[in-house]
Every structure is written in structure tokens, then in C-alpha cells.
Amino acid sequence: MAERAIDTATDVSRTITEVSAALQAAVNRLGEAIATARQPGKPLATISAITREAPLASLFVAFLLGVAIARRR
Numbered sequence: 001m002a003e004r005a006i007d008t009a010t011d012v013s014r015t016i017t018e019v020s021a022a023l024q025a026a027v028n029r030l031g032e033a034i035a036t037a038r039q040p041g042k043p044l045a046t047i048s049a050i051t052r053e054a055p056l057a058s059l060f061v062a063f064l065l066g067v068a069i070a071r072r073r
Helices: 002-037 043-053 055-072
Strands: none
Touching: 002 043, 043 055
């Protein structure tokens, strides 16, 4: 019975390690995608520049977009 408990604990440990590795890989890919999107001329860089220049207007547009999406559901 003790051997089964040890085997189960080992399996759980392996599963947690695999999930952790997969999550780390996903975070790395997401980080790379964000870094790529922040390069000059890319969408995220453009949005950041617009937000820096006109924060209240950007907030208003985001609010309207949120209301429009919320009403569709």
C-alpha cells in the first residue's frame, strides 16, 4: 500500500513538472509575441503612442468598445 502511495506521489510530481514546463513555454511564447508587437511600426507600438498622446480619448474609446462588446452578449 505504501508503494502505491509513493507511485501516485511520483506520478503527480511528474504531472506537475510537465504542466509547469508547458506553462513556462507558453509564457515565453507570449512574451516573444508581445516583444515583437512592440517594435516600431507594429500595432502595440502604435496603440502605446496614441495612448501616451491622448490618454483620456483612448480611455473613452476603450470604454465605448467595452460597452459595445458587453451589449452584444
